[in-house]
Amino acid sequence: MEAAAEVVHRQGAERTTIADIARAAEVPVGNVYYYFKTKDELVAAALSEHERHLDRLVGLLGELPGPRERLKALVDGWAGQRDLAVRYGCPTGTLASELGKRDEGEGGLDAEAGRVVRRLLTWVEEQFREMDQEDPEGLALTLVGAYQGMSLLANALRDPSVMERECARLIGWIDSLGNDRQPGSDRQPGSDR
Structure with a gap:
């Protein structure tokens, strides 16, 4: 499953073959076919791996003393993954975008990718x-959307400094948020209000 997540991230779901996954996992192709009959089953496994990674991450972040520290550590983690983002984009975001182009209807892999993204949004909102x-849902959308945007731009521009600068901006924004819902405490990053 780890190999599936890595290869699908690097190559995309459509370009990845079961043989690619077998090579990355260093197992015979027949072993992969034994557990995963179709490429879509492997893509589902990659999404499950993304979800497990997210669960491990929020578990570690949950050990930090407060929500501000947890959010800042999340952003620091994003900054630490800048080289990966420059090369391939956000693992879950790029896969969700690719799967969203399929005509699968409700309940397809695109919906599963959206569910994984929703889990991150929900945690950030909490x-x-x-x-x-005020408006924790809107603030969560702003933070996660900023990550998706900076990942896309860093990838498109092949520039890790995009991630460095934007993560620093997000940490400053998180630090600027008060705890008492004062007017202006829900400012968006980079706003002059």
Whole structure:
């Protein structure tokens, strides 16, 4: 499953073959076919791996003393993955975008990718809620959307400094948020209000 997540991230779901996964996992192709009959089953496994990674990450972040520290550590983690983002984009975001182009209807792999993204949004929203911020859902969309945007731009421009600068901006924004819902405490990153 780890190999599936890595190869699908590097090559995309459509270009990845079961043989590619077998090579990356260093197992015979027949072993992969034994567990995964179709490429879509492998893509589903890659999404499951993304979800497991997210669960491990939020578990580690949950050990930090407060929501502000947890959010800043999340952003620091994004900055630490800048070289990967420059090369391939966000693992879950790029896969969700690719799967969204399929005509699968409800319940397809595109919906599964959206569910994984929603889990991150929900966790971030909980942190803003714990900080007693107004519109925690909107703030979560802003933070996760900023990550997706910076990942896309860093990838398109092949420039890791995009991630460095934007992550620093997001950490400053998180630090600027008050805990008492004062007017202006829900400013968006980079706004002059």
